Structures are given as structure tokens and as C-alpha cells.
Amino acid sequence: MNESDCSPIQSYEPVFLRLFRIYRQAGYDIRINLNPAFFAGWGDSLFCMLYKDGKPLSTGGGGISLSELNFFESLRSALPLSSIFVIGNSGGWSTLALALLWPEARVAAIDCGLMEKPNPLFEVFDFDRHQGGMPSDFGIVLTNDLARAHHLDVQVVQGMSPQDLPHVIPSACPAPPQLVFIDGGHSNEQVIKDFDGLQRLVDPNCIFIFHDVVNWHMEKGFLHCCEVVGRKGHILWRTSSGMAILLPDTASVAVREVVDAFSESEQKLREFKRRAPRRRMVSIIEKLPENSILGKLKTAIKWINAHLPRLHRH
Numbered sequence: 001m002n003e004s005d006c007s008p009i010q011s012y013e014p015v016f017l018r019l020f021r022i023y024r025q026a027g028y029d030i031r032i033n034l035n036p037a038f039f040a041g042w043g044d045s046l047f048c049m050l051y052k053d054g055k056p057l058s059t060g061g062g063g064i065s066l067s068e069l070n071f072f073e074s075l076r077s078a079l080p081l082s083s084i085f086v087i088g089n090s091g092g093w094s095t096l097a098l099a100l101l102w103p104e105a106r107v108a109a110i111d112c113g114l115m116e117k118p119n120p121l122f123e124v125f126d127f128d129r130h131q132g133g134m135p136s137d138f139g140i141v142l143t144n145d146l147a148r149a150h151h152l153d154v155q156v157v158q159g160m161s162p163q164d165l166p167h168v169i170p171s172a173c174p175a176p177p178q179l180v181f182i183d184g185g186h187s188n189e190q191v192i193k194d195f196d197g198l199q200r201l202v203d204p205n206c207i208f209i210f211h212d213v214v215n216w217h218m219e220k221g222f223l224h225c226c227e228v229v230g231r232k233g234h235i236l237w238r239t240s241s242g243m244a245i246l247l248p249d250t251a252s253v254a255v256r257e258v259v260d261a262f263s264e265s266e267q268k269l270r271e272f273k274r275r276a277p278r279r280r281m282v283s284i285i286e287k288l289p290e291n292s293i294l295g296k297l298k299t300a301i302k303w304i305n306a307h308l309p310r311l312h313r314h
């Protein structure tokens with residue numbers, strides 16, 4: 001073996017590490033990709049939350065998860081782009097991720113900014129969170145500042161979708177967007193409004209990616225968008241939030257391969273759904289202490305299982 005055989009793979013740094021460093025250097029910490037099973041099933045623990053001074057920061061909503069970064073990173077090698085648009089910027093996690101992945105593209109984003117008063121439920125139960133007093137454009141300014149500091153071609157504009165799309169897109173995008181990431185208002189009605197509002201402003205072969213479709217029960221809105229353009233969409237089951245994608249007929253084989261890799265067959269989904277409750281019960285029983293009544297039952301089931309085949313044979 002010569003020296004070059006054992007040298008490490010050079011030059012490519014995963015987008016997660018680059019993003020992580022950008023926020024860390026600016027004094028923000030990140031919480032992401034914690035397994036919900038370890039935290040009372042708290043699904044949000046998969047998504048990105050910015051922290052400042054040890055406290056979670058409300059920037060408008062959680063950022064995309066690690067598996068979703070992985071999806072975009074996989075798509076990147078299959079898809080050259082020069083113009084990308086994001087609805088829903090929050091603290092800029094996905095906007096900056098897209099800009100890192102497609103450095104040759106302009107990434108423009110729209111966000112209405114922090115509109116609501118702090119949630120009183122959070123005030124009562126989630127007491128270690130930064131509350132109130134945040135300027136409404138906090139996440140917008142933060143994203144634009146970070147992009148400037150890292151020479152990323154990003155422009156985040158404060159505005160409301162869909163009303164402001166007709167003037168924001170032509171002024172912030174050098175060309176009609178070829179990829180749009182929809183992650184603004186989380187309702188079926190809003191997703192349809194966003195999609196309708198984009199129609200005459202994007203490239204005819206635009207790819208639409210919708211965040212949180214399964215998580216936030218927005219399948220109906222997504223299906224409606226697919227019907228409007230008369231094409232079949234795909235739910236990306238192997239992404240944490242159940243993102244969805246609507247491809248143009250011209251999508252390349254390479255892009256379709258990525259979509260396929262992050263989807264799941266209907267048959268396997270059905271089977272998994274059917275087995276999941278029983279499988280969950282088994283794992284609960286598995287963890288019971290041996291000396292409890294149910295623990296003894298577990299030992300008995302294991303014994304029967306181990307001896308049954310022998311009983312059958314004789």
C-alpha cells in the first residue's frame with residue numbers, strides 16, 4: 001500500500017458541519033437530531049432550534065432536520081440551479097443550507113417576521129425560553145448578516161406570502177426560481193395559497209419542495225397542488241417531517257433517483273403501520289424488570305418461544 005492509499009478523503013465538508021460552524025461562530029448554539037424516543041416522544045427534538053446564552057430562541061419556527069439536510073445534499077449533486085426561493089426563513093437554517101449547497105445560485109427568501117405574542121403555554125410550561133422583546137425581523141437580519149459574513153448569495157426579505165410574492169420574487173431573484181422550498185404558514189389553505197401565488201413567477205420546470213406535509217397533516221393541500229398542475233407528487237417518507245416534492249415532467253433520472261431513495265413503497269408503509277403498535281408493545285415488555293409480574297410474563301413468553309419449536313418437532 002502506498003502513502004496515498006491511506007490518506008483521508010479530502011475537500012468535501014458536509015453541509016451540516018459548515019452550517020453548525022457558521023452559527024457557533026456567531027454565538028448561537030444548535031439543538032438538532034435528538035431521538036424523540038429518548039425524550040417522551042417529543043418529535044420537535046429532530047428539528048433545528050437555535051439557542052442563545054443557553055436558552056432556546058424563538059425565531060418563528062424550527063429549522064429542517066438532519067435527514068432533510070441530507071436530502072437536499074443528495075439532490076445537490078443531481079441538480080444544477082441558479083435561482084432558489086424559500087417561503088419561511090425563520091432563523092435562516094434552511095436558507096443558508098441551500099446557499100451553501102448551491103453556491104452558484106442566488107437564494108432569496110420571504111418571511112413575515114415574528115407576528116405573534118409569545119405563546120402563553122410556553123410562558124407557563126417552557127419557562128427557560130427567551131420570551132418577548134425580540135424584534136420582528138430578528139431572523140431576517142440574522143440570516144442576511146450571516147450570509148454576508150460568509151460570502152453567500154442570499155437575500156431575505158420581510159413580507160407576507162402570497163400577497164408580496166409578485167414584487168419580492170422579481171426583485172430578489174435574478175431569474176425565475178427553479179426550486180422553491182415552501183415552509184411558511186403550516187395549513188392546507190396556506191400551502192395552496194403559496195403554491196397558487198408562485199405559479200406565474202417561477203421557472204416552467206420549477207421543483208417544489210414542501211416541508212412538514214405529513215407532520216402537520218398537509219397532505220390535502222399538497223395533493224391539491226399536484227392536481228392543479230396535473231402531476232403526481234411524492235411524499236419523502238425518509239425525511240423527518242414527511243416533506244413532499246412535486247417534480248416537473250423534465251426532471252432528470254438522477255433527480256428521480258434521489259426522490260426514490262427518500263420515498264417508501266405504499267406496501268412497506270402499510271405493513272410497518274400495521275406492525276408498529278405490536279412492535280412497540282414488545283419493546284415496552286422487553287424493558288420490564290425481571291422481578292415484576294409482567295417481567296415474569298416476559299420470561300414465560302421467551303421460554304415458550306424457545307421451547308415451542310422443539311415441542312413441534314417431537
Ligand SMILES: C[S@@+](CC[C@H](N)C(=O)[O-])C[C@H]1O[C@@H](n2cnc3c(N)ncnc32)[C@H](O)[C@@H]1O
Pocket residue numbers: 059060061062063064087088089090091092093094095110111112113114115159160161162183184185186
Ligand atoms: C417553520 S418556520 C421556517 C423554518 C425554516 N424554513 C428553516 O428550516 O429554518 C416558518 C416561518 O414561516 C414564516 N411565515 C409563516 N407564514 C408566513 C407567510 N404567510 N408569509 C411569509 N412568512 C410566513 C414564519 O414567520 C416562520 O418564520
